[in-house]
Amino acid sequence: MRNSSQVILALDFSDMASTVEMINLTKEHIGIYKLGLEFYLSHGKSGVKEIQSRFSGIEIFLDLKLHDIPNTVAGACRSVADIDPKFLTVHASGGSKMISAASSTLPNVEITAVTILTSLDQEQMITMGLNENIETLTLSLAKNAVNSGARAIVSSPQEVSLLRKHLGEKVTLITPGVRPSGAERDDQERVMTPREAIDAGADFVVIGRPITKASDPKQAAEAITASLR
Numbered sequence: 687m688r689n690s691s692q693v694i695l696a697l698d699f700s701d702m703a704s705t706v707e708m709i710n711l712t713k714e715h716i717g718i719y720k721l722g723l724e725f726y727l728s729h730g731k732s733g734v735k736e737i738q739s740r741f742s743g744i745e746i747f748l749d750l751k752l753h754d755i756p757n758t759v760a761g762a763c764r765s766v767a768d769i770d771p772k773f774l775t776v777h778a779s780g781g782s783k784m785i786s787a788a789s790s791t792l793p794n795v796e797i798t799a800v801t802i803l804t805s806l807d808q809e810q811m812i813t814m815g816l817n818e819n820i821e822t823l824t825l826s827l828a829k830n831a832v833n834s835g836a837r838a839i840v841s842s843p844q845e846v847s848l849l850r851k852h853l854g855e856k857v858t859l860i861t862p863g864v865r866p867s868g869a870e871r872d873d874q875e876r877v878m879t880p881r882e883a884i885d886a887g888a889d890f891v892v893i894g895r896p897i898t899k900a901s902d903p904k905q906a907a908e909a910i911t912a913s914l915r
């Protein structure tokens with residue numbers, strides 16, 4: 687049976703041994719693991735399949751943040767179809783046709799639209815000519831993505847309650863940028879605790895370093911998952 691934890695553990699490692707070790711340490715408490723560009727560009731599809739064959743009880747959040755013309759994104763989706771991830775990320779700013787191309791190519795995968803990177807602030811947005819405030823733009827991107835077939839949205843915890851209010855209950859909301867109280871913030875700026883993010887309407891929180899860099903990752907995963915029950 688799959689673990690029902692609302693924590694998705696971000697495995698930001700390029701080496702296979704550390705990735706495998708972290709899953710081994712935490713799999714009692716975590717059911718979904720995020721493999722992103724660092725892992726994927728080092729090990730590719732065969733690396734993901736190796737993880738899947740070693741750990742049959744976990745699900746994969748494939749964080750490739752696809753962003754290209756619809757035809758290319760559809761091709762990229764076909765290329766990862768046999769991995770059959772639970773979630774596959776695309777950038778919401780790729781537009782309706784790109785998101786529809788992804789969702790129609792992989793109807794059984796939760797195409798997950800990333801709204802605005804939490805590393806961007808209003809000042810950087812204005813420099814790029816994006817003068818809308820971040821909340822308004824996040825909501826527009828999320829609505830457009832859902833209307834185009836995205837089944838999940840990634841946003842900062844600050845926008846989760848707004849998205850839940852406007853998108854309803856069917857959309858899966860996922861938020862990184864969370865830290866247990868008292869934990870190091872690292873490079874995350876506007877953080878919430880996992881409990882606050884879930885209370886604001888998130889279905890899942892994505893957490894990396896508070897677990898992967900903990901002296902006891904198993905205990906950290908257990909404590910964070912327990913804080914959400």
Ligand code: C5P
Nearest residue numbers: 696698803804862863892893894895896
């Ligand atoms: O270590 P930490 O908990 O900060 O990891 C958060 C994870 O979520 C990382 O894999 C990071 O790339 C990802 N992420 C994020 N902010 C976003 C999108 C993804 O922190 N807006």
